[in-house]
Amino acid sequence: MHVVQSVSRGALVAAVDGAGHGSEAAAAARIAVSTLKDFAGEGIISLLRACHQRLKGTRGAVMSLVSFDGYRNEMMWLGVGNVAGMLRRRSSQGCVTDEPRRENSASEGIALRGGIVGYRLPLLKPAVLPVSRGDTVALATDGIHPDFVRDLDSETPPRELAARLCAKYSTGRDDGLVLVVRYLGWSK
Numbered sequence: 001m002h003v004v005q006s007v008s009r010g011a012l013v014a015a016v017d018g019a020g021h022g023s024e025a026a027a028a029a030r031i032a033v034s035t036l037k038d039f040a041g042e043g044i045i046s047l048l049r050a051c052h053q054r055l056k057g058t059r060g061a062v063m064s065l066v067s068f069d070g071y072r073n074e075m076m077w078l079g080v081g082n083v084a085g086m087l088r089r090r091s092s093q094g095c096v097t098d099e100p101r102r103e104n105s106a107s108e109g110i111a112l113r114g115g116i117v118g119y120r121l122p123l124l125k126p127a128v129l130p131v132s133r134g135d136t137v138a139l140a141t142d143g144i145h146p147d148f149v150r151d152l153d154s155e156t157p158p159r160e161l162a163a164r165l166c167a168k169y170s171t172g173r174d175d176g177l178v179l180v181v182r183y184l185g186w187s188k
Helices: 022-038 044-055 146-151 158-169
Strands: 002-007 010-018 061-069 074-080 084-088 107-109 127-130 136-140 178-182
Touching: 002 022, 002 178, 010 022, 010 136, 010 178, 022 044, 022 061, 044 061, 044 074, 061 084, 061 136, 074 084, 084 146, 136 146, 136 158, 146 158, 158 178
Parallel strands: none
Antiparallel strands: 002 010, 010 061, 061 074, 074 127, 084 107, 084 136, 136 178
């Protein structure tokens, strides 16, 4: 399951996968998504702790969260478990912008911490990265082969890109989700 929700200074984006399979895994994912929506304006660490509390006694879930701060043009992200995440910087070709081009790499992956939210929560240390208009973030559950990052680009419309990545990289061994978002900045 996923969450894409506006908050006061930006947006919360999350991909959630209930641990295991079947109705119990789906129920855990629904609880996590509901919790994320209920507390969407909180920081990532608070969100993960709230999910951890609500998921105790369930199978638990793995998830990756991204919080965009439109005022600072930053994103904070963290994953618990195996929901992969990749930030692809926009192409410098064809972009007209007032923003200076950063000297960062073209792509950066999310730091994943081992654990299961609701069962064993690891040390939570989110990363903070600058973002620019046109940067693209993709989150993918374990039903998607990790090579999906090879075809991630910052030009294809997000919905089209997510569908293409799902079709091409689905493992067929587990349910799969690819969530693609593009940072458009924030109207202050």
